[in-house]
Amino acid sequence: xxxxxxxxxxxxxxxxxxxxxxxxxxxxxxxxxxxxxxxxxxxxxxxxxxxxxxxxxxxxxxxxxxxxxxxxxxx
Numbered sequence: 001x002x003x004x005x006x007x008x009x010x011x012x013x014x015x016x017x018x019x020x021x022x023x024x025x026x027x028x029x030x031x032x033x034x035x036x037x038x039x040x041x042x043x044x045x046x047x048x049x050x051x052x053x054x055x056x057x058x059x060x061x062x063x064x065x066x067x068x069x070x071x072x073x074x075x
Contacts, residue, residue, distance in 0.1 A: 020051060
């Protein structure tokens with residue numbers, strides 16, 4: 001179960017990061033500030049990946065916890 005949770009978290013992190021990048025590209029205020037220096041672009045990318053990892057961890061905990069409690073209540 002631990003390996004499955006880690007795999008799900010890794011896949012969700014990549015998918016959420018892709019979604020966040022797509023969303024940032026469509027926002028008009030972000031498109032105007034598209035020319036950032038190297039450090040600012042790195043920080044922006046790191047913030048995106050940390051946010052994606054946090055959201056994936058919360059989602060995985062909720063799903064795994066929900067499945068656990070379903071098993072407790074049913075079984």
